[in-house]
Structures are given as C-alpha cells and as structure tokens.
Amino acid sequence: MTDGTLRTDRLRLTPLDPDADAASLHRAYGDHEVMRWWNRPACADPAETARHLAECTGQEDARLWTVRTADGEAVGMAGLLGEIEVPGLTWLLCKDAWGHGYATEAAAAVAGHALGPLGLDRVEAWIEATNRRSRAVAARIGLTERGRLAQHYAHRDRPHEVVVLGRSRTEEPTTTLAVVTDLPVQDVSATLALLRTALGARSAFVLGDPPFLAEAVLGPWSTGPRIRIEAAEHRPAAVRLRLDVATDAAPVHRRAVDAGARVDGRPVQQPWGRSEFVIRLPEGHELTVSAPSVPS
Template sequence: MSTITTCWRGRVFAAIDEERRTMYLETSRLELLPLDPDEHTEALHEVYGNPAVMRWWTCPPLASVEQTRQVLAEEGTRPGAALWTLRRTADRSVIGMAGLLGGVAIPGLTWILAEQAWGHGFATEAATAVIDHAFTHMGHGRVEAWVESTNARSIAVCRKVGLSERGRLVQRYEHRERPHEMIVFGRASRPDPISVVHLQPVVQVADVTATATLLCAALAARVSFTVGEPADMAGIVLGPWSTGPGVRLVRCSPSTCAPVEIGLDVGSGFAELYQSVLGSGAVHVEPPVDQPWGRREFAFRLPEGHRIVVSTPN
C-alpha cells in the first residue's frame, strides 16, 4: 500500500479557490504536483498528443502544445476540480495527470498516463492517493470514474482502488462516429449499502403473451418468467444476460389500461433495431428523427397505446 503524505505547496495554480486549493501529494514512487498549465503543459503534451493514449479520451489527440495548454486550463478552472501532474520520484520525469474533475455532481476520478508508463501500477498508485485525499482532506463522500466498457486497463484500475460498478450509460464523443457504452464505477468514503439496484417499469396490457412475443421480435428481448395460464404477468429482459434493463407486463382489462411512455437508450445497432421493429408487426412506427437535445430517436406503440421511444446519441 502506498504511503501518502501531504503538505502545502507554496505556489498554487491561481485559478483554484484558495479555500479548496490543491495540495502537493507524495506516494512511494510518485510526486503529485498541483497541475500548472504554464509549467507542465510541454511535458504533458507528449501524453495528450499520443493517439494510443487518447484512444478512450473525450477528444482526439491534441495537435499542439498550445491546444494542450488550453484544455488543461479549462479543466483546472471547473468548480471543484483538483488536478495533479504525475512525476516519477526516481528520475523526475512527468508521466501523466490524475485528479478530480470539476463541474460535476459527484467528483469524477480521472487519470491519463504516458504510454511508456503503462503496466507498472502508476495509475493505481496515483488514483489511490487522489481518493485518499478526496475523502480525508476534501470532505467528499463519494467519487466516480466513468470508463468505456472496452477500456480493460482503466477498468482494472477502478477495481484495484476499490471502485465497483454502479451503472451503465450510452455516450458519443463529438469526434466519434458511433456511440459507446460507459460503465460508471463508484466508491463511498464509508460503507454505502444500496437499497435500489434495479428499476423496472410495470406496463398494463390486455394480452401478456402477445405483447411479450411482439417485444421479443422488435427489440431482441427475451422472456425471463411468466405467471399464470393464460399469462397474468411476464418479465421481459432487454439483453442477453440474466438480468438487466427490462419491463414487467401485467394483464388488465383493455378498458382500464393506462397508456405510458417508455424510453430505451441504445448504443450500437440503432438502425438495425429500427428495421427489426418494422418487421415485428408493431403499429404506428415513427421514423428516426434527430432531436434538438442531441439524440436520434424513433418510436412505436403497443396495441394499448403505450409508446416506446428508442434513443441513441447523434
């Protein structure tokens, strides 16, 4: 386990609130220097300009030192941000950045390492120091890390520093052609049992079996359980796993079924899913349209009038 010591650094990046100023941190192999764009950009540009390093980042490789300086300055001035430049104690070389993202509801754990520093545990060491500082000295009760589902290295770091999966969502960065799946990892400063682990809408339908068949054909769903003969209730899971996003169908009189709207966020396969809905026999299928809130959506209705909106980042 890394030993972490803290002391006040004499020169602090001026844009940081004096009451929340970033402290100098030290671990067994690293110095975490409060990030100063004027002092550290040139060394960090080798990291931010590397396509391999930036593969999972929120923007493409940065083309110039000045562009890197602007990005670092903007990140550092967000409310609540605390960012550090990582320097190896052994040779005093700058190998990356770590810290807490600002301007978010829950502090966002972030890190980026030079390619030559991969595989030596530096990210885990730096993230451990940041989390300890966030809980011990900044008074935060939680930290989160949003990691792309294909980023195996960062997922491993999250697990090593005690973060566990809290949820998933679909995003698309402006420089990407397709949306991608993000895993939200989180850790609380004290034991934080979760009482709600799944949310499932309950939809009233006249014919549970027929509606289940329609949803399976339209959305590549599957039936997880049924109750009664004919079915009074059925569980529908949207995905290949034992549990996940889904809906519960319950039988009621057609005259008492109250129409509802259900939103379904998807990543890849949006166009294929639309074609699947068209071929399923669903009624009132609305064609895909780009919405002003940054989503591309289509919708269809169940016989009782329930509207299902399928959405993806555009």
C-alpha cells in the same frame, strides 16, 4: 503535503500547471492510442494541449495533478474533474509509463485525498465498458460498479456503453437496485415477442397458458432493466416509457419495423443530443427508443 503536492511510494503528484506541464503531457494528450478512450480526440500540438489543460483546470472544483516519477519526469495526469455533481476521478498516462502500476498508485492517492483531507462523500469514474485497463485500475483502488449509461463523443463514429464506478467515504449500501415497469396489455405473448425482436429482450419468466404475466429483461444477463407484462381485463390507460440504448437508433428501428411494430417514422435527431423514435403498442402505449446522436 505542504504545497498541494501528493506523494506516494514512487510518485509525486504536483498541482498541474497548463503552461509549464503541457509540453511533457502532450506525450499523452497527443498520442492517438492513449486518447483512444478519451472524450476528445488527440491534441495536435503542445499549444492545443495547453489550452485543453487550462480549460480543465479552470472548471469550478477541479483539482488536477501532474504525475511525476522519483526523478521528476512528468508521466501523466490524475485528479478530480470540475463542474459535475459527483466528483469525477480521472487519470491519463503516457504510453511508455504503462505497465508499472503508476495509474493505480496515482488514482489511489487522489481518491484517498478526496475522501480524506478534502472530506468529499464520494468519487466516481466513468469508464468505457471495453476499456479493461482502466476498469482494472478502478477495481484495484476500490471503485465498484454503480450503473451504466450510453454516451456518444462528437469525434466517435458510434455510441458506446459507459460503466459508472464509485467509492464512498463511508459505507453506502444501495437500497434501490432496479425499477421494474408494469405494462398492462391485451396480448402478453405478442408484446413479449415484439420486445424480444425489436429490443433483444429475453424472458425472465412466463406464467399461464395463454400467458397472463411475463417479465422481459432488456439485456443478456440475470439482472438489468425489466418490463413486467400483465394481461389486462379491460383496455388499459396508455403508458409512456423511455428506453435509453447504447447503440445507434437505426438498427433498433429496423428490427422494430421488421417485427411488425407500429413505428412513428424514422429516428429524429433531438436538440438534447439524442436520436429517438416511438414504438406504439395496440393498447396505445408509447415506447420511445432514445440513443446517443451520431454526427451527420
């Protein structure tokens, strides 16, 4: 690499020029199917694509390349997003370039450059949970799952779940795998039943008859966010918990009301882009359910 170009067996990645490359890259940025998973809608014309690319390349620490085949044809983009704490690995290909392994080859080149010559400690990609194609690319270049979060893009009708996948320059074992919240209550069975109905929780274990200790897993799998419910001899001090969910707040609110929970009004749109409501337990505990806001 002498001019900022990255090379692979079949591809050349040249520094992205928004003005010169917009017309070619609009085949991707203007395609609704290609942009299905993106954080913005498809661009209306090459001029809008050029403006968007200029905005992306203008971000601090951003490094973007145009992906070109051996004959020089521009078939997509790959690079590192700017103005975020952990360098974000990104890629996008024109639809007619799918299925040739180009995304894997380009993303691997950028990741290798980032963790090698650039000396970055780590890179990560945020990929929608249902985007199997991109998750497969991430797996092939050595990115592994580091966590999940909820997002809602302004042009989408509903929130969605995002998988955060990452790769480090040196081995970085994760030392903290979960945070389990202890919730002292007067009635373990009733609290567990409420969490099951309102939040779709399931029992990891229940001890005693009547129960004096139980653990609720907030998800269908063997691991995930957990709440440990413990019988308190005396009225406990109130605890405040915030539960981020990757769905609309409204159906969770309805289930909580149907379960007989004490709920403070309907979900409220907050200035920080979340829709929230509070479930109050008999002990005074507050469970704030927070979901990505849905545009009105």
